[in-house]
Amino acid sequence: MTLMARWRRTLALVTAAAALAVSAQAQEAPVMQARQASPSTWFVEGLSALGSPQNQNFISNAGFVVTPAGVVVIDALGSPALARRLLEQIRRVTDKPVTHVIVTHYHADHIYGLQAFQAAGARIIAHQAAREYLHSDTAALRLEASRKELAPWVDAQTRLVTADEWLDGPKELVVGGVTLQIRPVGPSHTPEDLVVYLPAEKVLFAGDLVFRGRIPFVGQADSRRWILALEQLLAYDAQVIVPGHGPLSQQARADMQLTRDYLVYLRKVMGEAAKNMEPWEGAYQAADWSAFEHLPLFRVANRMNAYNTYLLMEREGQ
Template identity: 55%
Template sequence: MNICFIKQVIGVLIGSFIFLSSANGQASKPVDTIQLKPVQVAPHTYFVQGFPAMGNSANQNFISNAGFVVTPKGVVVVDALGSPILAQKLIAEIKKITPQKVVALIVSHYHADHVYGLQEFKKIGAKIYAQGEGKNYLSSETAKKRLIASRIEFAPWINANTKLISADVWIDQKLKLSIGGMDFLISRVGPAHAPEDLMVYVPSEKVLFAGDLVFRGRIPFVGNADSKGWLLGLDEIEKFNPKIVIPGHGNYSVNPSEDIAFTRNYLKYLRESMSAAAINMDLFEDAYKQADWSEYEGMPLFKAANRMNAYNVYLSIQAE
């Protein structure tokens, strides 16, 4: 008798749960609280700044920057952000600023947090520019597996409808794009942070879009980067002598040399602290423990990224 009663109670509870779940279906859907607020950094140039965090469903993978320049003949955007919903929001913000259509989008590099929004710009007719090495990423198993994982990790913002988008124009080394009387000097600086790194300099604005060659306010993500090439890329940025640098992550810089120095010094220290162990085939663990990370350990993403960064530099030095 008691068993029957317990079953009845359980049945009522399950039925109530199903009813409440159906009646309040909206409650189970994630709340969209992410807002993009373009900041004007030059007469015709704006950017939006991502969070100094790891990407997740709550932040819609809004962890990187994107920027745009308004010309008399259309808008040029640099990077597409990390999910279609973010790209939609960026397009909406651009429309608030100008009636000009987005005519071009330049990809700084094919990392997920910069390109998962590309399909939204493709839909509105923007021509997409990227460096030719990006074709290797798009055809790789890594790209396919990363997207599959992202559809779970960042659901529902990245889902089965999110696609990898190829560029319309593949750049080799350099391209001068002229739109509405404004020049955009696009230069390859990879292999560096990525094999297909591009930077974009707008002479009339004295603004340089650095992509992930420059990080501000957080530990850089090194991944499988060519740290030696990355250091050379930072030198290339400074040759333009820009007044403003928009990094791939963090706030824009009005003191480029000073802020570029942060990324440069971090990469140099990674190489210095790992070099001897890598060359002598000593254990990575010992080299990592002996290094002095005090300058960086209080920064956002230190715990998430620094150890991996050091290990990847350790391996890359062995391969040089």
């Protein structure tokens, strides 16, 4: 199959998935309510859906840690309007200023709100591996498309925001005497994945390495290293996990296992098909998806995930 034919197939899958998701969207703006995860940590939970004007692109989670000297936010949500709503939620909890925003990865649903936090004076921290994407044609085209698909919530004033501090390794961030451990775990879901751990309260902000109770979005991820990264996360003595998508988790191993099992199965069935040079469609139809087809977003994401994994396994086998 030629590169152009693969691109057309991927575009067709994306278009079909978007149509399924949009048809299921509610017409009212989604409710945002900060919920407490531990004495010092809070989070807001996005919808289990693809972004649309109806949900304002509120499809991912964000968290924040309240310290005596200020607030540290983890991820900025998918539009400036959502970020401003998150700031309002923070104001209901504390009058301390937002001092930092830590970006777990540079996907649109986690970063389009950054400019609102930058305007509020927050210092933005991210992994330096995001620089390549941030200055790429892919990022520019993604934003251009979002300005049309997610208007008016993402518009001509919405822009990509660079970090004030680019990390190339682990960092201990101490604010008001509270220590946050920032750890690189990529490349896995993205090249720039970061997780944030609050050891005093055993809370882990896992970004999109963990999709709780739903099918993950695999995209161009390195699924082999994603599986290894999940093993790293299990080494933390976390009692609470704030995932990138889905409800709060207090069963770390069980909830990570779902994402891991799905990735392992994708690699197994698509890897065998690629090795045997079987056509992708036939391999997809022959696979047994019964362990996952009941999960939210299966119909939206699974075909794309399987196709991208098939291409990945082809490359790995070369």
